[in-house]
Amino acid sequence: MNRSQYISSFRSILKYLVRGELKIKYKSRMLGVLWALIDPLMLMLIYLLLVKFIFQRGGPTYAVELLTGLIAYRWFSTSIVQASRALVSNGKLLQTVRFPFSVLPISKVLINGVDMLVGFGILFILTFFFDIQPTLYWLWLPVLLLIEFQFIIAMSLIVSVVGIYFRDLLNILTFGVRILLYLSPVLYNIDQLPGDYQTLYMILSPLAPIIDAFKQVMIFGHHPSKFMGIFVLLSAAAWLIAVHLYRSRPNLSKDL
């Protein structure tokens, strides 16, 4: 197979996979695509209840901040958990046909990307009710989405291969992303942390720069912080690992 055949085959498999799974996900349920709305909203309400009414914390725009963080976080967490099983659960297929295996984890990122976009739709509507004016900073949004997208893809590729050799990964990730939620600025904002620790936090918490950036441009009217640089470096490292994992394993299907 030459390069252009490879790419076009990659794209059409991706197209049918994503189209098919979206159909299964939404058409086969009574509430259909509404679930993409209900899911993040319910989560938001739960945390809103917890933080705003029980702990009595959070400012006037807390609900919007929360939802912004949740949407960015969930795109990552759901994709990663699903991607870790993407190759393992298709073992039979991988041993029958040679095709670009990486479409399987990547399709998960795209499918969850649709949920993410629906989430942003709700978010835009909510900003109206919370009196948040659209600003030029919103022009950052597509850029941030692309940056997060490529990071999630790299991470998904990594976990999909690691998942073959290390079957406990799924269990670990299920807990891992939960912990990550609390380690990320979703339920709180960076400036609520003690000043001395903010830099350290931004360096150590992998999703912190991107989630913070979404909040900054969407709600607070700022540019993304300089820590986005760290996030981009992290992505580059993730890509190196991901490409190495796939390149060095032409016989991946034998290990399934």
Next chain:
Amino acid sequence: MVAIEVKDLGIKFKLSRFKATRVKTVLLSLISKQKETEQRDHFWALRKLNFTLNNGEVLGVIGSNGSGKSTLLRVIGGIFVPDEGSIHVEGRASALLSLGTGFKDDLNGIENIYLNATILGFTQKEIDDVIEQIIEFSELGRFIYEPVKNYSSGMKARLGFAIAVHLKREVMLIDEILGVGDFKFRKKSTEKIKELISDGRTVILVSHSMESIRNYCTKCLWIEKGVQKAFGETNEVIEKYLAS
């Protein structure tokens, strides 16, 4: 013209009891390449295979269960990369007759045809050209619009078979053990396989039936426990095989 050239081909598998289960070994194995493993942790599913097949020839592969016949098909299909020696396939080989692996239960027949066929590497146009024939051959009727989860196992196998035989490659891999469906359909599928063979394509046929090997194959390869026992004219190889 040479269609398939196999030189000193070897494929080895890790034995599962040596598969990495500890965190340390997993981490180490991820950092290093898939490299030479210790002698005792693996076995050779195929070793020192040597044969050449010309365009339009039909190769029968025989040998007892577990001798490595399916592994050989997988190597020719490009699924496994040789650990030793080399293989050259002119053009592209079809996938194994996969009989519905990769079907998504909640999608209907047509959607699954497109999904399956794109995974097999065919373009939308190539699929459009044969979709009517696939549907007709599968005899699914209006069930083609039903989700595959409502199919009987025979119906699923028929659809998988129909996809596999209508989307053709320069080299076709056929595992005859997978003869499917009821008597009538099996007759039809045998006809279809005959048609493929007489089409002038290069065909690799794995079968336990000496009769079909004799009928169709110009060359024959006998492997036993991954080792090549004989390769050559069909009748000679079969005689040796039966005498063993």
